[in-house]
Amino acid sequence: MKICTVETFFVHIPLQKPFVTALRTVHNMQSIVVKITADDGSNGWGKAVPTHVITGDSLGGIRYVIDHIFTPLLIGQDVRNREKIFEQMQRAVTGNTSAKAAVDMALYDLFGQLCMMPLHHVLGGYRNCLKTNMTVSVGTPSAMANEAAEYVAKGFTTLKVKVGTGSLIEERERLLQIRQRIGSNVTIRLDANQGWKPKEAIRIIRQLEEDGCAVEFVEQPVAAHDIAGLREVTRNTTTLIMADESLFSFEDAKNVLALRAVDVLNIKLMKSGGIREALKINALAESYGVNCMMGSMLESSIGVTAAAHVAASQPNILYIDLDAPLLVANEFPTSGVMYQKSLMKFTQQPGLGFDSKRMITWVKEHECE
Known part of the structure; x- marks a missing residue:
């Protein structure tokens, strides 16, 4: 199962009511959705949210890292070699944990489909x-x-x-x-x-x-x-x-x-x-x-x-x-x-x-x- 394409989408969803903590007040949920498509047509899904006050990640930063740093690394890679892929991602950029998490999720999603089993x-x-x-x-x-x-x-x-x-x-x-x-x-x-x-x-x-x-x-x-x-x-x-x-x-x-x-x-x-x-x-x-x-x-x-x-x-x-x-x-x-x-x-x-x-x-x- 080899990776063919990586796509990102900016998604905006309103909350039912404001979410208030000691750090922030949030009215809407904004995130970057990742879709990784393999050569057999399978799609792996991941998502990253920018939580500036905790992770320091922003929407633009997350999308840039996925589109311009991780995508060139991912294309053509075999999902079965996920440890090699994760190692390359860690070396490619410091921090950026939200972007890494979104791609990681999508890769595990594809691997679960390859195994024909729920991921858990x-x-x-x-x-x-x-x-x-x-x-x-x-x-x-x-x-x-x-x-x-x-x-x-x-x-x-x-x-x-x-x-x-x-x-x-x-x-x-x-x-x-x-x-x-x-x-x-x-x-x-x-x-x-x-x-x-x-x-x-x-x-x-x-x-x-x-x-x-x-x-x-x-x-x-x-x-x-x-x-x-x-x-x-x-x-x-x-x-x-x-x-x-x-x-x-x-x-x-x-x-x-x-x-x-x-x-x-x-x-x-x-x-x-x-x-x-x-x-x-x-x-x-x-x-x-x-x-x-x-x-x-x-x-x-x-x-x-x-x-x-x-x-x-x-x-x-x-x-x-x-x-x-x-x-x-x-x-x-x-x-x-x-x-x-x-x-x-x-x-x-x-x-x-x-x-x-x-x-x-x-x-x-x-x-x-």
Whole structure:
């Protein structure tokens, strides 16, 4: 199976409502869709989203790297030699993890089709179903409590609550109101998106522990570069602490794991550079006895489907944060993963499981120049 063409498309999709975190407010989802066509007519699909405040990638940069740096490397290559291809991509450009992830997804999609198996079976086949949390955006305590109650009424039993924008009093009030509205049987996770200083994080987390808010873990409480601060928070609280923005590469994982700076790692394909690197990070974490979460940026089904296949293939990935397609106003309806409330179920189609004819139609409907 040799690569014949590589095409990129700029796609724009509105969100159902603004998505607010400590880092940014987003109204629309913009992304670059990649279609790689092989000599047997098969299409592999990938997608990259520009998350400037996290990855530093832009739409123009992603598209340029794929069109002008990766495409000349890819044409004529055999998909079966994917390790050679990935090695060449890594050497060709530094960083640019989102562009690398999009091409990586498409190559794995083609390889799954070549194997005539769903990708999660090719990668390990540990699960056939996942259960995702649902994310509550930053807002007033009452607005966040209402949003949380809305998601619980829709069948979600785990919520990831965005925090990191307020004082101890404000953050505490948000959590107390949410917990009061949804009861004690719903799992709450917090994501501060680097919003606190280390001492502030320790003070807030300890207060929530004393309040009995029963938080499962706190994601990235301090600045991404502050690994010493991250370790200080981990050592001085009983709640699990997770690295997100502090973790991009395998080398980052080696650093935070060797220092015992966190309890859990959040792997995202846009940060790691794709499936290949995500699997390496997870294997390293497993060797340290550290579990992982599979997350995503604010992206739609293509990227999230690839992440879901990785998560389903690995026993060490215990936590799932793949709700992003549920936030989109007009999401693509057919993919290798289908949502039933909080459950994500896989079809038995090979690769990522996309219907290419419908995918092409959907891309054309949402394409921008």
